[in-house]
Amino acid sequence: MSSTTAMSTVTVRKLTVRHRRTAVLDAVDLDFAPGVHGLLGPNGAGKTSLIRVLATVAAPSGGQVELFGSEVGAKSGHRSRAAVRRRLGYLPQEFGYYPGFTVREFVAYVAWLKEMDAAAVPAAVELAVARVGLADRIDARVKTLSGGMVRRVGIAQAIVNDPDLLLLDEPTAGLDPEQRVEFRALIRELGSTSTVIVSTHLVEDVAAACTDVTLIEAGRIAYRGTTQELTALGGEDTGADGPDGNPIERGYTAALRAHRAAVARR
Amino acid sequence: MTNPAYTALRAELRRGLAPWTGPAVALTLLVTLWGKAPQWQGSWGETQSQLHSAAGLLACPLVAAAACWQGGREHRRRTAELLLSVPRSRLAQATTAATPIALWAAAGYLLALGVAFAATAPYTGAGSPSVSIVATDLGFLLSVGFVGFVVGRLVRWRLIAPVLAVCAYVLLGFPGYLNSEARFLSPAQAVALEVSVPVWWFAPVLVAWTGGIAVSVLLAYAARRRYLAVVPLVLAIAAGTLVVHTGADLFRDDPAMARRVCSEAGPGTPQICVNASDAPVLPQMSQALAGMFSRLEGVPGAPTRYVDTQSGPKDGEAGLAYVMRGWGITRNRLTDPRGYASDTALTLVNRDCQAGPPGKDRKKEAERVARTTDAVISWLTGEDSKRYADSRYLAHLKTMPDADRKVWLGRFLATPQRCTPAEVPVL
Numbered sequence: 001m002s003s004t005t006a007m008s009t010v011t012v013r014k015l016t017v018r019h020r021r022t023a024v025l026d027a028v029d030l031d032f033a034p035g036v037h038g039l040l041g042p043n044g045a046g047k048t049s050l051i052r053v054l055a056t057v058a059a060p061s062g063g064q065v066e067l068f069g070s071e072v073g074a075k076s077g078h079r080s081r082a083a084v085r086r087r088l089g090y091l092p093q094e095f096g097y098y099p100g101f102t103v104r105e106f107v108a109y110v111a112w113l114k115e116m117d118a119a120a121v122p123a124a125v126e127l128a129v130a131r132v133g134l135a136d137r138i139d140a141r142v143k144t145l146s147g148g149m150v151r152r153v154g155i156a157q158a159i160v161n162d163p164d165l166l167l168l169d170e171p172t173a174g175l176d177p178e179q180r181v182e183f184r185a186l187i188r189e190l191g192s193t194s195t196v197i198v199s200t201h202l203v204e205d206v207a208a209a210c211t212d213v214t215l216i217e218a219g220r221i222a223y224r225g226t227t228q229e230l231t232a233l234g235g236e237d238t239g240a241d242g243p244d245g246n247p248i249e250r251g252y253t254a255a256l257r258a259h260r261a262a263v264a265r266r
Numbered sequence: 267m268t269n270p271a272y273t274a275l276r277a278e279l280r281r282g283l284a285p286w287t288g289p290a291v292a293l294t295l296l297v298t299l300w301g302k303a304p305q306w307q308g309s310w311g312e313t314q315s316q317l318h319s320a321a322g323l324l325a326c327p328l329v330a331a332a333a334c335w336q337g338g339r340e341h342r343r344r345t346a347e348l349l350l351s352v353p354r355s356r357l358a359q360a361t362t363a364a365t366p367i368a369l370w371a372a373a374g375y376l377l378a379l380g381v382a383f384a385a386t387a388p389y390t391g392a393g394s395p396s397v398s399i400v401a402t403d404l405g406f407l408l409s410v411g412f413v414g415f416v417v418g419r420l421v422r423w424r425l426i427a428p429v430l431a432v433c434a435y436v437l438l439g440f441p442g443y444l445n446s447e448a449r450f451l452s453p454a455q456a457v458a459l460e461v462s463v464p465v466w467w468f469a470p471v472l473v474a475w476t477g478g479i480a481v482s483v484l485l486a487y488a489a490r491r492r493y494l495a496v497v498p499l500v501l502a503i504a505a506g507t508l509v510v511h512t513g514a515d516l517f518r519d520d521p522a523m524a525r526r527v528c529s530e531a532g533p534g535t536p537q538i539c540v541n542a543s544d545a546p547v548l549p550q551m552s553q554a555l556a557g558m559f560s561r562l563e564g565v566p567g568a569p570t571r572y573v574d575t576q577s578g579p580k581d582g583e584a585g586l587a588y589v590m591r592g593w594g595i596t597r598n599r600l601t602d603p604r605g606y607a608s609d610t611a612l613t614l615v616n617r618d619c620q621a622g623p624p625g626k627d628r629k630k631e632a633e634r635v636a637r638t639t640d641a642v643i644s645w646l647t648g649e650d651s652k653r654y655a656d657s658r659y660l661a662h663l664k665t666m667p668d669a670d671r672k673v674w675l676g677r678f679l680a681t682p683q684r685c686t687p688a689e690v691p692v693l
Contacts, residue, residue, distance in 0.1 A: 057350040078490060082353035090351040096344030100281035109277055112270035113352035113359065121270045157348075 007033040009068060009165050009195035010054060016062035017049045017219075024049040026219040027063065032165075036191035038206030038227070039199040040252060041216035047199040048093055050216065051169045054197065055090040056081060067165060086115055089163030093170050093199075095154035099143030103134055103153055106142055110157040128160040129153075131186055133179070147174040155183070159190065166196045172205055184209035207231065207248040215255050222259035230255060274362050282339070284366035287332045291325045291374025291407075292381075298324060299382055305592035306386065309543060310395045311459035311520065312592055313386045321375055321403045322438055322454025329371040329407055330414035331431035336367050337418020338426065357488040360415065364484075368411030372404050389598045392542035393522040396459060398469040405473035406453040409480035410434070416487045447513030451475065451506055460591065462517040471505045478502025526577060531570065534563040536584075539573040543591065546598040551586070554603035558611055558646045566676030572610070585613045604647070611646040615639050617682050631687040638693045642678060659693050 010032035017025040025046045039047050052058040053065060056072050065072050068087060070080045097106055107128055111121045129138045132152040137145065142153055151174045158166060168187070172180045187196050187209050198210060206213055206227060213230045215223035223230065227248070234250030245253070278284060298320040299306065306312040340346040349359060383395060417430055441452035449455050453476060457464075478501040485495035509516065527545040529552050531537035536559055538551055555572070562568040569584035579585045587609030589595050600606055617639070641659035666674065677691045 052347075055351045057347055085351060085353035088351060090348065092344075092347040092351075094344045094347065096340070096346070096348060098282060098339070098343060098345070101277055105273075105277040105281065108270065109274050110348070110352070112274040113349065113354040115353045116270065118270050121273070 008066075009033060010197070011066040012050075012054075012063065013065075014063035015050070015053065015060050015065060017046070017053060017058065018061040019049075023061075023219050025053075025060075028216075028219070028221055030214065030221065030224075032195050032197060032212075034191065034193065034195050035211045036187050036196045036198065036209055038203075038210035038213045039197055039216065040201075040203060040206060040213060041222070042256070043201075045216040046219040047216055048169055051090075051093075051167050051197065051199050054165070055088060055092075055167050056085055057090075057092075082115070086161065087164040088114075089158035089161060089166040091154045091158040091168045091171055095151065097142050097150065097153060100141060102139050102141050103129055103145070103156070104138045106153060107157050107160050111160045114161045116161050124160050124162070128156040131159065132156045133182060148176055148179050151175055152179070152183075155186075162194075164194050166190060166194055167199075168196070169199045170201070171198060172200065172202060180205065181208075203248050203252050204246070207246075215252065215259070217256055217259055218263075220259075220263075223255035271358075271362070275365065278362060278366040279369065282366075283332055283336055284370050286370075287329065287367050288370035288374035288377070290328060290332070291371050292377040293374075294324050294328055295320050295375065295378035296381060299378070303385065304596040306382070307597050308386070308389045308591040308595060309460045310383075310386060310390055310393045311461065311463075313382050314396055314399050315457055315459045317379060317382055318399055318403055318459070319454060319456050321407065322452070323435065325371070325375060326406060326410045326438060326454065327431040327434040329367065330410045330417075330434045331427040332371070333364060333367045333411040333414030334418035334421075334427040334430045336363060337415040337420075338422070338424075339363070340419070341422050342424075355488075355490065357484070357490070360419065360484065360488040364412050364415035367415065368408040371407045371411055375403060375407055389546070390543065391527075391545040391547075391598075392525060393520060396463060398464045398466075399457075399459065401469040402453065402464075402472040405469075406476045409476040412480040412484050416483050419487065447510050450509050450513060450516055457517060459517075459520075461520055461523055463520045464517055465512075465515070468516055471508055474501050474505035475509060476502075478505060523576075526573070528571075535559055536562075536569055537571045538586065539571065539577065540586065541574050541576065544574070544589075544595065547595055547600060550600045550603065551606065554600060554607045555610060557648045558607055561646050561648065562675070565672045565679065567679050568676070569614070575613070584610075586610050587613055607647045608643065611643045614646075615642055615679070615682055617685060634692070635687045635690045638678070638690060641693060642675070662693050 008031040010030065012028055012030040015025055015028040015030070016023060028046075028050070030050075039050065041047050049058065053060050054067065056067075060073050067084045070076065070084050072081055072084055098109075101109065104125055107125045108121055111125060116124060126135070126138065129135055132155050134149060134152055134156065137149065142150060145153065151171070155168070155171060158168065166187075171187075172183055175183060184205060187198065190196050191209075191211070198205065200206060210227050213223070213225060213227055214221060215230075230251040231248045232251065233254045234247035234252070295317060299316055302316060306316045340349060379400065414430060418426065438452050438454040441449040442455060453472065478498040481498035482495045482502060485498065486492055489495065523541055523543065525542040526539045527542050527548060528537050528539040529548050538548060538555070540548060540551065544551075569582065571583045572586050573579050573583050575585045575588045587594075587606050589600070589606060594601055594606070617635075637656040637659050640655040641663050644655035644660050645663045663671065674691055674693075681690045
């Protein structure tokens with residue numbers, strides 16, 4: 001593992017999240033330091049629940065979550081939670097927007113919601129919109145944009161405050177291949193100074209953009225390691241994707257099966 | 267440098283449902299007023315009464331529905347998740363999202379008010395618009411905006427906006443059917459502003475009543491320290507208690523309506539005195555009554571001064587026919603000058619006597635008096651007469667020598683104050 005507790009932006013101890021009686025996350029321990037981290041796992045594994053807790057949107061049922069050294073959750077005070085939120089960027093899985101707003105208005109609105117410094121907002125909005133490749137559509141209404149462009153507006157609002165912790169839940173959904181390539185370059189750039197956590201189904205996004213991978217299965221950590229280590233689990237790269245996928249997809253499958261086998265043996 | 271709060275508010279003001287609310291409110295009020303224009307155009311008070319009722323009963327449910335729809339936006343647009351992750355307080359978020367609806371509603375009201383006042387101004391003779399009523403209406407529209415918004419935030423049902431509008435209509439209209447002083451708590455309560463004005467503290471107390479409820483609801487929903495909602499609630503209850511306790515005394519007679527304006531008296535021309543608001547109609551009234559006055563010239567005891575009935579004619583004075591602005595007078599014109607003359611003649615000779623015990627002779631005598639009275643009215647109003655008179659009585663009056671008729675009329679005019687039919691001279 002590349003991250004250490006001393007440098008961690010995110011520290012999670014015994015994190016438990018329940019939906020009714022079902023444990024969606026079960027006593028999870030995690031640390032995230034600056035860099036780009038991929039969060040992989042099958043549907044319903046608990047990725048979105050983890051992202052929502054880290055985004056301070058949902059309160060954990062148990063355990064401890066520290067962001068930037070401050071505990072968040074039900075016990076945290078308003079001021080410390082607000083201070084943490086000012087340093088967050090969050091793209092929800094279902095990104096909602098106001099269709100009548102222009103891109104500039106919407107991103108500026110989110111900048112206001114994030115309590116950004118007034119003087120910095122106009123330039124920050126233009127920079128964020130430019131970084132997602134929508135500079136030429138900055139004054140277009142969001143409802144006139146394609147699905148991929150709307151997703152990029154979502155990324156722009158997430159990065160407008162230059163967050164120290166960027167949480168992206170399925171950020172590449174709806175992006176075409178060219179846009180995905182550009183997006184990966186963007187999060188690599190962001191990850192050089194910030195902690196970026198990307199929850200995705202698309203392992204090739206992880207392979208291309210992430211330094212670390214966390215694999216979640218049924219509310220537990222199934223695997224943690226670098227992208228290279230996960231790729232190595234998939235065997236040698238033959239240069240072409242076989243019927244079992246490319247090396248990282250095979251590594252993902254191997255790690256998942258190993259975890260399931262270990263759980264079955266307990 | 268632009269404050270991001272203003273940027274956010276400006277975006278909310280320009281986008282979504284908010285900008286539609288203003289024109290919708292203005293259109294609703296103006297369409298409602300349009301159909302009754304002749305009734306209100308001659309009086310500031312009546313204009314504001316109509317606008318006040320329309321704002322309370324129609325604009326407020328509309329604003330409540332619009333604000334409710336705006337409040338439900340985060341559910342419909344799935345932005346609630348994003349809003350939960352930001353540091354900006356829920357109170358600031360809610361206020362910024364709800365304010366544009368309230369402001370546009372206020373703008374729509376002010377636009378309608380401006381148009382209505384512009385239409386009224388050329389036809390008013392006295393009085394002035396009531397700032398208190400404007401402030402009260404605006405306060406109520408703003409308050410409804412915030413309450414509707416909170417309902418929309420809390421109730422995740424797509425039909426809640428129209429349902430809220432219907433509920434608001436019923437809730438605001440129902441107190442009007444009560445005799446209790448509690449009806450004054452409804453901002454849609456009809457008020458007779460054409461003859462009365464609100465007391466000086468009317469606006470602050472009514473705004474405290476409606477605004478207190480709105481702020482209380484908003485704080486209970488969005489404030490971090492929700493118990494603070496008790497403060498505006500207590501204020502609202504105190505204001506509401508004062509309103510109920512005061513009741514109809516919230517309004518007093520309009521001093522401007524007590525002022526009288528009189529025409530110039532001349533030889534053979536009695537003076538006419540009317541309420542100041544009817545001053546522009548004075549020449550038309552004089553013209554309508556000119557025929558009657560010429561017929562009464564030289565009649566012993568004929569009144570030298572005619573006053574509007576609200577003033578209460580004194581000795582030597584006669585009452586003018588009662589004409590209501592908006593009905594008998596529209597846009598500073600007498601709608602029926604012939605009827606006005608006829609009714610004034612009736613007022614002059616009218617007997618307000620209790621009927622005595624029945625009896626054949628008494629009945630016959632009463633009939634004679636009635637026929638005589640009708641003949642006098644018909645003769646006084648001449649060709650303008652709208653009354654049916656017994657032709658024999660009328661012919662007799664017409665064929666009398668002029669001097670005899672004047673003497674006879676003098677005797678006749680001396681009798682209306684007395685209720686003994688036998689004293690009425692025979693025609």
